[in-house]
Amino acid sequence: MACALTVSATMVGASLLGTGTAAASPCGNASSGSSGSSGSLDLGSLGGLGSGSSSNPSTGPQGALPIYATNVSRTVAWVTGPRSPNLTFSRFTISGTDLGVSWDNGYGQTLMAFGDTFGDCSVSGQQWRHNVLLRTDDKNLTDGITVPDADPTSTTSGSVVTADRPTYAQQLISAVGFQGVEVTTIPTAAISLPRPDGPGFRQYMNYMSVRSWGSAGNWVTNFSAIAYSDDNGQTWTTDTDTILINAPVDFELPEGWRPLDTNNGKFQQNAYFRGHGADSEWVYQLGTPNGRFGAAFLARFHPDDILDLDKYQYWTGTGDVWVDTIREIPEGTSQIVPPPVTEVSVSWSPYLNKYIMLDGDNGIRIRTADKPEGPWSSAFTLVEPGAVVLYGPMMLPQSPALKGTGKELYFNASRWSDYNVMLVQSDLSKVPK
Incomplete structure (x- = not known):
């Protein structure tokens, strides 16, 4: 039987939220040598281009939306x-966050999970949460994503809140909080x-436990x-x-424990x-090592087996051999893609009649x-x-290019200097076939 750890958004105590200091510095991009989910202060040093951002004692460094428009892509609106x-x-006590x-x-309905999240930058602890959730029913993304009230x-x-804090997006999964x-x-x-176990749908989220932040684009994980x-x-x-423990070892643990493996x-x-x-x-599950410099690998499983890793199959790199x-x-x-592969999203596109993969840590690129x-x-x-x-x-699942109703692909993308998420639209008719 699976051993489970239940984490309720209403159960996250001050002992967890108040432990340690947030590794990210989006409330002012202090050059502490650490960073948040971006894992790279280099992004902050480059990211001031065009936004005119300036740190606010309470609400952080977000500036105006950078205007970017080419025949391929355009920035649409800030999401957060x-x-x-x-x-x-x-509305949600989110001044800065990333990923989405x-x-x-x-x-x-579209759900959006975000990484390290900050609220009031002027208070102790900056109302740091490890992750938060926003929801939207918006199907027309031409002018941005609309998130309803919580x-x-x-x-x-619009988000997970409690009756005593109706404008405070709750943390979903806790962490110890020590570098x-x-x-x-x-x-x-x-x-x-x-x-x-019945009708309807269950939501599944894969997350990484970060042990420490390193130099630009490098971080160390405990496990996924x-x-x-x-x-x-x-x-x-x-x-x-x-849990897939990330350790440079390969040996059998006592009975009942999942074996450690370098893979x-x-x-x-x-x-x-x-x-x-x-x-x-x-x-399918595309996987990469921690950080932004690894290759991409591939696993697959049947929908009912997502929690049973013993029923997963892994591609060997040869034809249809798993x-x-x-x-x-x-x-x-x-590897299905050589390094470097960064934070990534993948989907089938009826418009291109191909699988598409997005990644990037400065510019954004697509593969098919x-x-x-x-x-x-x-x-x-x-x-x-x-x-x-x-x-x-x-990628946003309601994009016309993913629904078979058009060529427009919408995706969330994060900008370190503003430490927030924006919506970008791309025209897939410009992607070489």
């Missing part, structure tokens, strides 16, 4: 921050799948794990049987996507493939490096 149309500081991992909850009595409202032990827990992938929610993201349960490191940051056509029976355990992944041949294991194309630039300085592109 005090200067966003969603006014997330006054996005997925359809199975009922047509309601503590509703599991479909060198566990500084934060950051969502990297999410998906909804049919509930195994899967948490699930049966109440549309209000509360999350980490299934400890899904665990290949799946510390992840992206989920559904197979298409002949591959539709599978859900192995049944993570330990069997061969070295040198099993006919099959999940590739071969993947060379990268095509959607947002030029240095123009806006974005990272962590997370």
